[in-house]
Amino acid sequence: MSPALVEAHGLVKHFPLGRSLADAISRKPGEVIHAVDGVSLEINDGETLGLIGESGSGKTTLGWLLAKLHVPTAGRIRFAGQDITDLTGRDLLAWRRNVQVVFQDPVGSLDPRLRVWQIVGEPIQAQEHLSRAELKSRVAEILPMVGLPGGSLDQYPHEFSGGGRQRLSLARALSVRPKLLILDEPTSALDVAVQAQVLNNLVALQQDLQLSYLVITHNVAAVRYVADRVAVMYHGLIAEVGPAKEVLEHPIHPYTKALLAALPAPDPRRRRARYRISGEVPTLVHPPPGCRFAPRCPFVIDRCRSEAPTLRAIPGRPEQLVACHRAEEVEDVPPEQLLTGIASAVGGP
């Protein structure tokens, strides 16, 4: 059984908040943002892992950690069996061929002053030394893969629509033939119709180029289409992870249920529905002891507030990992039940 392509063990990333001069003098430790607070997961060769969560969940930070754009505060990362956590310098540069990122903002992620061949060819240039003609021909090969005309080498990004720019970002990431592509919100800036085209393109490319994807998004519908496995993040931790169909159709974790219940579906019968999960995503500076979702969870019991749950499988569902004390009891509660009232069948606080 070959090792997973990417393995993350206990990844932690804290961002320091500035502290006042008085605090610095008295050597009080500054506050930190617990963006990612102990995440372990795997991405297998050739699969798509969907990472879903809302803002503040830490999903983007986790993605950047895996792309080695952030240095982890703690934890290890293995890529194809090799520990890459401490890679620097030339080794890091060489490794970068393997993992590329398609960023969220199609406008901001392309330098407006550079032409298509310069933008798409940049990762190649960082790795090899090619002449201008060679670079241009390499880029011309890649463009049709993402559905762009091969003759658009000399265009500027602003001459393309939102969907076109997204394809440019994709082309840039694919230029060095990475093994893993991390896509940060690939559909957010796009219309529904264009989203479908882009998603189809991604799935087709995966088969043609034997890619693995990490798709970071809050668009649950899109994830359902592209992902093999899905991980749900809340407040810097993974709440649930498992096969896409299982997690999205039979979610176990209360937060996953809350998320799915909140999705607006194009079904007019939903007009009667009232959403019952209250509260905001809490601040990341002082995470509560115990389960992070406890303040908002409709199934919360005392144990949840004091003791943090660990990611585990429950009997009968070996492929799905859940971080919930009451996983077995709440397993069968459908998300819809969070719509019109608290789930009374299982008993609340």
Place this chain on the structure above:
Amino acid sequence: MQMAEALLDIRGLSIDYEVGAGVFHAISDLSLQITPGRVLGIVGETGSGKSTLAHAIPRLLQEPPARVRSGRILFRGVDVLELPRWKLPLLRGTGIGMIFQEPINSLNPAYRIFDQVAEAVAVRKLRDSGQTPTLFQAVEPHDYSRGKPVKTGPALLHAAIPHLPGIGTGARREALRTEVLDYLKLVRINDPETILDLYPHELSGGMRQRVMIAIALSEKPALLIADEPTSALDITIQAQVLTLMKELLEEVRTSILFISHDLGVIAEMADDVGVLYAGHLVEFGPVEDVYTNPRHPYTKLLLRSVPNRYKTDGPLPALTGSVPSLAKIPPGCPFHPRCPLAREICSQDPGPVLERAKGASASTHLSACYFSEEVATIG
């Protein structure tokens, strides 16, 4: 058929943007009505003209580059487009209210929450008491009728100055305070006293949006235009805000024009829905009918392209091509280059007209397609 007088009646509206790059036909010959008490949803992708429509109704468009080519916008019988500029503020707020997509932009970052809500409350109270003129006066409880002529000029000036935010005297601020708290409680903000002194950037996105809704509702408008109000919010927060709005619909008799690109959000909120494509209204009707039995190819294809299946089930039925640039709308039916049902007649000027859809159950289900009865056959 005796129907309540339409709150908003738009007839043949056409709006262009004239910029250096050319002329964009943002809205072409659009007609629709909003009946009081019902929520009208407008769904469309970017470039469909929906934001233009939202801004056009209270005449918030900047006149160059925008130009109203033709049409009338009748709000309770008054043609908004014919009003002289100085009367427009009287229409807004208490007549037509509006909430926007990004509350961080629509709330002034330099003023505290109390001041911003109080400003809106003060405007309404001035109009209620007759101290400032208004076109439509709100009469308790939540009833709206035509305004009566009131003093202008010096009275307006005198009344307006003390109500600048932050400058009001203690007594006046106190008088407003109760109402401000009431409206914040209306939008389900617990312990509203705690946020009165905060600045917008100190609140979360969901809270800011609630404050915006509170500000809009505190003026008791007859019509509330919501331009993508939840698009910038997280999913669970969006669900909370939508639930809030649904509950408010029962408590406050304000009609809503709800604009969104999200088919699901429209399904949740709207009673009737209009589908916009390239500035044209291509379908209109009760939301159940339009969603379960769409009568225009674009609507049908759009509903189908929302991912709700797994990749092992095959590729998504994506629409081919892309939305046309509004500077170069195809002649005839704007959708015909991408339409599976297109025939020769579809590409001819003039294109089809919005009319009773053939074979639809509701009499108000309209479609602008020559072949509306064949839409069901699109595989």
Place this chain on the structure above:
Amino acid sequence: MTETAPQTRNSSSRAEATLVSKAEASVLRDFLRGLLRVLRANPLTFVGFILVLILSVLALLVVLVPVVTQLLLGHTILLTPFDPNELTTDYGQPPSTSHFFGTDNLGGDIFSRILTALPLDLAIGFGITGFALLVGGGLGLVAGFWDRPGTIGGVVSLVILRVTDVFLAFPSLVLALAIAASLGRGTGPAMLAVLVTWWPYYVRLTRGEVLAVKHQPYVMAARAAGVSEVRILFRHVLRNLLEPLLVYYTLDIGTVLVTFSTISFVGIGVPLSVPEWGSMVELYRRFLQTQPWTVLSAGGAIFVTVLAFSLFGDGLRDILDPRSRRALVQAAIPSTLMAKAAAAAEA
């Protein structure tokens, strides 16, 4: 009706394969095309452009003609009708056919003096501003790019900023005067004084622009691709920096000129024998009522030059930095797609 520039062909989906690859399209060609467009659209910019051109050519000629004629013919011929220091016998004459701008009370030909001062004043404008741009810009670049707290770069950056703040706390003119006065009379000290006063503004400007670019997603994308920091600096940051700086530079020339002239006007700076517009204004000030053409010509020369550069700089901004126009267009149209399309076409 404006021509549809190739940029508005929204060629995103594979349905449209209508792109022509511009063979060896150069930055220069884009610039010239943009220049022509703005010049046509904006008559004032056109005027400014022509004026700047005329002034620059004249300045060159004034300097070169004597040198060339000396080399070729053995004796110097001046471009100016009279030697600027020559004292004719026509004292205090109003403008006439022989003396275009009249003469001053000592008989010197105003026109010749103004023309002779042109290269000096232009050089001041271009040169000092240029130096300030290089020095201030360089410091601003460092302060902006390597400013992470806790590193050496962070400390250096902090020092640069605080020193800049100190300089900025003084009103520029007062500071320049003080420095010039303490250094004594002369063109050199005056130039130094202005230079020392001027570079801090460029530090602030450059740093701001660098910070704006640094946090753009495309810089992060470049890092993800493995591009080295230095390359990022040159490739992404500098390129995006060039245009706002150039615009500011052009607009600044006028201000530097006025400042320098003021120093000379006050009596410090250029010695009386060297024609310079500012000192000429000072010199002829008392003749405002009796021989107005003297002071008005000198003041007028400053005015026209500064105006020319301002007009041209404005137009330059429209060509090079379409961000401002794009932003205006985008703000006026609520619809996202149309706003972007309209804005993109302004680029």
